[in-house]
Amino acid sequence: MAVTDEITPTTGPGGDDLVIAGQRFRSRLILGTGGAPNLEVLEQALVASGTELTTVALRRVDPSAPGSLFELLERTGIRALPNTAGCFTARDALKTAQLGREALETDWVKLEVIADERTLLPEPVELLDAAEQLVDDGFVVLAYTNDDPVLARRLAEVGVAAVMPLGAPIGSGMGIRNPYNLAIIVEEATVPIVLDAGIGTASDAALAMELGCDAVLLATAVTRARDPVRMARAMRHAVEAGRLARTAGRIPRRRYAQASTSFEGLPDLDTPAE
Amino acid sequence: MSGGGAAQGGGSVVVTVNGERHEVAPGTTVASLLDRLGTEGRGVAVAVDGEVVARSSWPEHELAPGARVEILSIARGG
Numbered sequence: 001m002a003v004t005d006e007i008t009p010t011t012g013p014g015g016d017d018l019v020i021a022g023q024r025f026r027s028r029l030i031l032g033t034g035g036a037p038n039l040e041v042l043e044q045a046l047v048a049s050g051t052e053l054t055t056v057a058l059r060r061v062d063p064s065a066p067g068s069l070f071e072l073l074e075r076t077g078i079r080a081l082p083n084t085a086g087c088f089t090a091r092d093a094l095k096t097a098q099l100g101r102e103a104l105e106t107d108w109v110k111l112e113v114i115a116d117e118r119t120l121l122p123e124p125v126e127l128l129d130a131a132e133q134l135v136d137d138g139f140v141v142l143a144y145t146n147d148d149p150v151l152a153r154r155l156a157e158v159g160v161a162a163v164m165p166l167g168a169p170i171g172s173g174m175g176i177r178n179p180y181n182l183a184i185i186v187e188e189a190t191v192p193i194v195l196d197a198g199i200g201t202a203s204d205a206a207l208a209m210e211l212g213c214d215a216v217l218l219a220t221a222v223t224r225a226r227d228p229v230r231m232a233r234a235m236r237h238a239v240e241a242g243r244l245a246r247t248a249g250r251i252p253r254r255r256y257a258q259a260s261t262s263f264e265g266l267p268d269l270d271t272p273a274e
Numbered sequence: 275m276s277g278g279g280a281a282q283g284g285g286s287v288v289v290t291v292n293g294e295r296h297e298v299a300p301g302t303t304v305a306s307l308l309d310r311l312g313t314e315g316r317g318v319a320v321a322v323d324g325e326v327v328a329r330s331s332w333p334e335h336e337l338a339p340g341a342r343v344e345i346l347s348i349a350r351g352g
Contacts, residue, residue: 035350036350057352058349059346059349060345061318063311070348095324102329103319104348170352
């Protein structure tokens, strides 16, 4: 698999923070809240993941709902990133982004504009339109997008704060279906690249980081795992390991063996011929 | 919720809140509606007739007869 050789320098604690729109995050894992069976498990998983940023949706108030997600976020100190999940058009996404801004008093938005309910794939034309309008309106836009290097470039050009390509469809757990496209997106990146959607297990998250993504955003892989809290820990370690491996600079792949032990100084152990 | 018409003689106003009919006093604002419903304002956003109402306008924004009010809160979502 094509992996670029670029090595990111790290300078001790804090030197390898994720920076999005000037905000620093020590964790490179963004954990979504979708799919969690209840708030108690969600809170434990969020804490176990070490995340400092979590996505939330906006839905009609349910007076009968037990507990408060807002209080959970306050208690844990995790920053909330409102999303536009469920929007099919730029118009809907703009309205939903405005609602998120009012609800959470933040200019940050995870922009999602999907094409249909079956694939939940991003709708590229509406997405780019929405991204441009939201940026003009002062939003800090983190754009969920296809694994398309050209669209990623266009989104960066209209001023999004982060480009978030999918690895595979939302909730599919299929991992990274096109690592070559992802490598191109990373190579060309002028803003942080966050792998968003498709992660199934820890090795998928590690691969995303090894390919050079700046962060990973996932939800279902944790919230619908048999043991969400344990999987949250696994993802935390996977993202850290993948980042370390990326910055350490992996060895090149080669067809034949390369001895790690020197042939110099081998003893002569031939026995004399009779 | 009961309600006879868009505006009854006694001066109540019928509005729709999250798809349900509600009868409110004339002059009811977004802020007073939230109070009446016992909805805490934190983590909540409001749209009236499809337009987002800024938090700072809640105390002044009066609900007209037939207003469609959407009250949203943050919820679990990817």
